[in-house]
Amino acid sequence: MVCTVYVHRMASLDQNKEPKDKELTSKQQIDLKNKRLVKKLLWMVLGSLLFAFALVPLYDVLCTLTGLNGKTSNTAAVLSKAKVDNTRWVNVQFITSVMPGLGWNFYPKQSVVRVHPGQIETVIFVAKNTTNEVVVGRAVPSITPGIAAANLKKIECFCFVNQSLKAGEEKEMPLRFFVSPELPKDVSDMTLSYSFFPAVKEGD
Amino acid sequence: MSTTTVADHEEHHAQPSGIMRWLTTTNHKDIGTMYLTFSLIMFFVGGLMVLGIRAELFKPGLQLMNPDFYNQLIGVHALIMIFAALMPAATGFANWMIPLQIGAPDMALPRLNNWGFWLLPPSAILLTLPFTLALFGIGDGAIATGWTFYPPLSVQGGIGVDFAIFAVHLLGISSVMGSINIIVTLFNMRAPGMTLMKMPMFAWGWLITAFLLVATIPVLAGAVTMLLTDRHFGTHFFDAAGGGDPIMFQHLFWFFGHPEVYILLLPVWGFIPQILETFSRKPMYGYKAQVYSLWAIGALAVVVWAHHFFTAGMPVPALLYFMYSTMAISLPLAVLFFCWIKTMWKGSMSFETPMLFAVGWIILFGIGGLTGLVLADVAADAQYHNSYFVVAHFHYTLFAGGIMGIMAGTYYWLPKMTGHMYNEKLGKLHFWLTAISFNLTFIPQFFVGLAGMPRRIPDYALQFAEFNMISSIAAFILGFSQLLFAYNIIMCAKGGKKATDQVWEGAKGLEWTLPSPPPYHSFTEQPTVK
Numbered sequence: 001m002v003c004t005v006y007v008h009r010m011a012s013l014d015q016n017k018e019p020k021d022k023e024l025t026s027k028q029q030i031d032l033k034n035k036r037l038v039k040k041l042l043w044m045v046l047g048s049l050l051f052a053f054a055l056v057p058l059y060d061v062l063c064t065l066t067g068l069n070g071k072t073s074n075t076a077a078v079l080s081k082a083k084v085d086n087t088r089w090v091n092v093q094f095i096t097s098v099m100p101g102l103g104w105n106f107y108p109k110q111s112v113v114r115v116h117p118g119q120i121e122t123v124i125f126v127a128k129n130t131t132n133e134v135v136v137g138r139a140v141p142s143i144t145p146g147i148a149a150a151n152l153k154k155i156e157c158f159c160f161v162n163q164s165l166k167a168g169e170e171k172e173m174p175l176r177f178f179v180s181p182e183l184p185k186d187v188s189d190m191t192l193s194y195s196f197f198p199a200v201k202e203g204d
Numbered sequence: 205m206s207t208t209t210v211a212d213h214e215e216h217h218a219q220p221s222g223i224m225r226w227l228t229t230t231n232h233k234d235i236g237t238m239y240l241t242f243s244l245i246m247f248f249v250g251g252l253m254v255l256g257i258r259a260e261l262f263k264p265g266l267q268l269m270n271p272d273f274y275n276q277l278i279g280v281h282a283l284i285m286i287f288a289a290l291m292p293a294a295t296g297f298a299n300w301m302i303p304l305q306i307g308a309p310d311m312a313l314p315r316l317n318n319w320g321f322w323l324l325p326p327s328a329i330l331l332t333l334p335f336t337l338a339l340f341g342i343g344d345g346a347i348a349t350g351w352t353f354y355p356p357l358s359v360q361g362g363i364g365v366d367f368a369i370f371a372v373h374l375l376g377i378s379s380v381m382g383s384i385n386i387i388v389t390l391f392n393m394r395a396p397g398m399t400l401m402k403m404p405m406f407a408w409g410w411l412i413t414a415f416l417l418v419a420t421i422p423v424l425a426g427a428v429t430m431l432l433t434d435r436h437f438g439t440h441f442f443d444a445a446g447g448g449d450p451i452m453f454q455h456l457f458w459f460f461g462h463p464e465v466y467i468l469l470l471p472v473w474g475f476i477p478q479i480l481e482t483f484s485r486k487p488m489y490g491y492k493a494q495v496y497s498l499w500a501i502g503a504l505a506v507v508v509w510a511h512h513f514f515t516a517g518m519p520v521p522a523l524l525y526f527m528y529s530t531m532a533i534s535l536p537l538a539v540l541f542f543c544w545i546k547t548m549w550k551g552s553m554s555f556e557t558p559m560l561f562a563v564g565w566i567i568l569f570g571i572g573g574l575t576g577l578v579l580a581d582v583a584a585d586a587q588y589h590n591s592y593f594v595v596a597h598f599h600y601t602l603f604a605g606g607i608m609g610i611m612a613g614t615y616y617w618l619p620k621m622t623g624h625m626y627n628e629k630l631g632k633l634h635f636w637l638t639a640i641s642f643n644l645t646f647i648p649q650f651f652v653g654l655a656g657m658p659r660r661i662p663d664y665a666l667q668f669a670e671f672n673m674i675s676s677i678a679a680f681i682l683g684f685s686q687l688l689f690a691y692n693i694i695m696c697a698k699g700g701k702k703a704t705d706q707v708w709e710g711a712k713g714l715e716w717t718l719p720s721p722p723p724y725h726s727f728t729e730q731p732t733v734k
Contacts, residue, residue, distance in 0.1 A: 033392045034312045041384045044418050052426025052456060056441060059452050099445070140444045146519045197445030 065150075076160065077153035077177075084118035085181045092152070092179065094123065095193040102198045103131035104165070109172075117181040125158060125173045127196070129165035136164045136199040144191045151180040152190065162199045227322070230314030231724060232299045237621070238321050239296030240614075243289050244690060246328060247607070250284035251683050253277045258679040260662050261672050274662040275348035276364065280331055282351035283368065286468065287375045288328050290602065293610045294471040295320075295382045298410050300621060301475075302386060304715035304722060305404045307395025307731040312388040320381040327374035334364040350660060352457055353427075355442035355450045359434050366435070369428045376421045383414035383421075390414075395714070397733035401495070404713055405488065408495050409474025412502040416463045416470075419506065424460035427453060451516055458509035466505040468602060470498060472609030473540060476562050478713070479616050480544055483559035484551025485710035490543040497536035497543075504533045514582050515589045523582045530580040537573055541566070556708070557631030561612030564639045565604060572600030575650070590660075593653025596646040603642060611638070611689065618693065619707045623721035624700035630692045637685035644678030 092115060094108040105128040115121050129135050139159040143149040154160075158173035165171060179190070219225055226238060256277050260268045269277075299317065303310055311317050331346070338345040347368035349358045358365050390403070390411050403411075430441040431453070440446025442453045473494075481488040488494070510518065510526040518526075544566055553559070575597040579585050588594060611634075619625050648671035653659075657668045664672065703720040714731055715722075 030312075030392055034388050037388045037391055038313065038384060041387060041418060045380055045384075045422050048419050048422035049426050052423040053430075055423075055456060055459075056430075056452065059449070059455065063449075138445050144517070146517070195444065197443075200440065200443070200446040 076157070077155055083181070084116050086116050088117050088183075089188070090115055090117060090179050090183065091189045092121075092177075093189065093191045094125075095191060096125070097193070097195045099195055099197045102137050102196055103135065104129055104137060104196060106194070106196050115179055117179045117183055120155065120176060120178045122174050122176045125175060125194070126170065127163065127165060127173060128170040129168060132167045134164060134166050136162050137196045138162050138199040139194045139196050142193045142195070144193070145187060148183055148187045148190050151183040151187075152192065153178055153180055159194065228318070230310075230318050232303050232311045232314070232317065233621075233722070233724070233726075235311075235317050235321050236296045236298075236300030239292045239299060239324075242321075242324055242328075243293035243296060243610075244693070246284050246288035246292070248686070248690070249328075249332070250281050250289055251686065253281040253284070255680060255683050257281065258676040261664070262676040263673070264664050264666055264669050266663055269662070271662045272348055273345060275350070275660065276335070276346040278660055279347045279350045279368075280335075283331055283347075283371070284328070285602070286351065286464070287372070287379075288324065288331070290468050290606050290610070291375075291379060292324060293607075294410075294413070294468070295379070297406070297471065297475070297610075297613055297617070298382070298386055301617060301715055302389060302407055302410065303393070304718060304726055305407055305713055306390065306393065306398055307714050307727060307733065308389060308393035309725065309727060309730075311385050312393050313385045316381050317385050320378045320385065323374045323378040323381075327371040327378070330367045330371035330374065334362075334367050337363075352461070353431060353453070354457075355431065355434065355453050358431055359442060366432070369432050372428050373425055376425045379417050380421050383417040386410055386414045387418070395731050395733055401492070402733055404474075405477045405491070405494060406471065406474035408498055409470040409472070412498050413467050413470040416467050416502055416505060420460040420463045420467075423456060427456035427460070430456075451513075454513045454516060455510065458512045459506070461512065462509040463502075463505040465598075465601065466501055468606045469609075470502070472565075472606060472613070473498065475613050475616070476565060476609055477544060477547060479558050479562040479612055480547045481712070482616070482708050482710045483556060483562070484548045484553050486547070486551045487712075488543070489546040489549075490539075493539055494543050497539045500536040501533060504529065504536070508533065511580055511585075514585045527580055527582045531577060534573065534577055541570065541573075552710075554709075556615075557626075557628060557635055558612050558616035560632060560635045561608055561615065564635065565608050565612060568600055568604030568608065568639070568642070572597060572602075572605050575600060588653060590658055591653040592649045592657045592659055595659045596649035596653060599646050599649075603646075608638065608642075611635075614689075614693065616708075617715075618696055619703035620715060620718075620720050620722070622697045622700075623703055623719075624696050624698075625703050625707075626692050626696035626700065630688055634685060634688040634692065637688070638682060641678045641682035641685060645675050645682055648672070648675045 091112055093112045094110070096106045096108060098104050098106050105126075107126055109124045109126060113121055113123060127137070141157075141159050143152055154175065154177045156174060156176040158175065163171070163173065220228060226234065229235060229238075254277070256269070257274065260266070260274055299311060302308075334343055334346040337343050343363040345362070346364040347353075347358075347361065348364065349361055353365070353368070390407055394403070430439065433439040434441050434443060434448075440448040442448045442450045444450065477488045477494060508526060508530045510522065511530045514523060514526070548563075555563070575593070579588055579594060579597060615626060615631055652664075652668045652671045652675075655668065657664050705719050706716045707720060708716075714733075717731070718726060
């Protein structure tokens with residue numbers, strides 16, 4: 001049977017650890033070549049697997065750097081020293097949604113503001129816990145168009161930390177931001193969307 | 205390399221018989237047969253599921269099943285057809301034919317080969333078991349997310365998702381092992397004189413497929429592993445609340461998923477030209493152009509993935525890049541189409557069943573390719589995304605381009621494998637029934653898709669009723685005509701007119717120099733290629 005022959009072959013290979021090429025039959029030579037190629041291919045497989053996991057941080061870095069996918073920085077921006085560009089107007093719209101599992105109402109007091117680039121603006125968002133227990137939520141922002149995502153600078157935002165609401169509590173939460181004057185020329189409207197998720201438990 | 209062959213070493217030892225023969229075999233033909241048989245069985249299992257889907261869609265409203273069960277059928281149908289029917293069929297042909305075509309005594313890694321096959325039945329069971337478990341009140345059925353596993357749905361789903369994740373792990377290990385085996389065989393086991401550029405086209409198609417599998421299957425394995433840890437171990441790879449991103453899963457999935465399309469098709473693009481040259485009785489046109497085109501498609505396949513989710517939100521430069529790179533694939537494909545047609549041009553053609561399938565395949569696969577160009581257009585895709593237009597498009601590529609191609613290959617090589625001729629009349633009847641009912645099934649789906657009918661929904665608006673009824677009736681004809689295929693194969697395996705060594709008048713290549721069926725150890729003397 002092929003199988004047993006194969007086993008014999010392996011055994012004979014093990015016995016003479018460093019066989020000279022002359023002593024090898026052609027069959028053994030092929031086996032050696034096969035083994036080497038298999039090893040290389042297994043490295044390729046491992047490489048692809050690691051690549052998949054490496055894509056996770058790579059994707060995050062790429063998205064934050066380029067604003068692909070509308071990701072914005074989750075830390076407070078330094079207060080603007082840039083001059084207000086009075087020649088330009090930008091409409092900033094706000095969209096809110098509450099994800100399943102979070103019993104809240106959540107909406108902005110103004111759905112759109114008209115600002116000059118560089119001008120600091122404050123918008124109040126209202127969240128109300130409609131359940132009978134303490135609920136912790138987390139707002140995840142996203143900006144459209146993605147190309148402008150890096151130009152919306154948040155000085156103060158309720159999305160930087162988890163928000164906790166007692167049963168029936170209503171809270172007004174400010175967002176202070178400005179639009180960087182470096183905003184690409186062809187962008188005149190941007191939409192900031194907040195999705196409130198049930199917060200992930202610490203250490204979870 | 206000397207001309208002494210392995211066959212010299214391996215005299216016919218006593219073989220176990222019965223089930224042990226199949227469990228322990230390391231013979232490439234036995235393993236090839238098992239792959240092909242498994243594939244045929246799973247083709248019917250997946251087909252049965254889609255008949256359930258078409259029965260539900262026969263009329264608007266919910267008749268036969270609840271939406272959740274419908275979703276399960278959709279997802280498992282796709283997973284089975286892709287991973288358990290189409291891929292094993294291609295691997296089965298590779299096992300059977302590659303050693304014969306390149307003059308090798310067997311595959312390079314015979315025991316790995318056996319293991320690769322025997323991982324398949326357990327994974328098929330993992331995929332379908334949740335249906336049965338649900339009958340006994342365990343869990344809520346199979347995976348209901350569609351074959352794409354998109355989170356957050358797949359993170360919220362029941363145990364069916366876990367079963368599917370492990371099934372994908374096993375299937376992935378199996379096909380990576382199969383690919384390694386094929387690459388090693390093709391690099392190290394070719395007969396003396398057979399340079400890479402003298403390899404049969406089927407070997408080329410498979411070589412590129414194998415490299416694509418090695419490069420992309422681990423990415424899928426990684427992505428579904430992340431899903432698994434998100435589901436059970438508190439990670440947040442795809443959970444926005446925990447800093448993850450569900451869109452990232454789509455990138456990971458389609459980084460595998462798009463090359464997968466070519467993984468399914470490249471082996472077919474390999475043997476269809478061989479069928480065309482056989483029945484046109486002239487050499488294949490543009491061998492080198494075809495090989496380079498196959499490579500070009502293989503390379504482009506890994507850089508176009510995001511066209512599957514244009515509507516998920518991407519900056520315009522990214523949209524443009526993915527649109528143009530996707531459309532660029534049509535250039536090497538056009539070269540292939542030209543070569544296929546030119547191979548037939550002024551040939552002395554005859555239309556046995558394999559040739560009928562091959563010629564029909566060119567036309568139908570062409571429709572699949574052209575409708576793909578429509579979907580690659582970002583502006584048009586915004587309208588057609590997730591509509592039945594997409595369903596019709598990928599069935600033209602995967603049913604016509606994939607499965608009908610496999611059928612062409614089956615009829616082409618069946619006499620070689622069994623030693624008997626199949627029933628030609630039944631074969632032709634099978635072709636015409638398949639081709640006509642296939643078109644009747646999917647052309648209406650183009651129409652309802654253009655009119656806005658969304659995919660993956662068990663109910664639909666009344667204005668789509670007539671087209672869906674046509675589509676359902678045709679789908680049942682299509683499904684039942686496949687029984688002819690199975691009957692023809694079984695009867696051919698049992699007996700029939702003796703096949704000659706060459707089988708087809710115009711057949712060229714090493715596999716046709718061996719007797720039909722080839723002896724257990726193919727080449728007693730290693731062939732040399734000039």
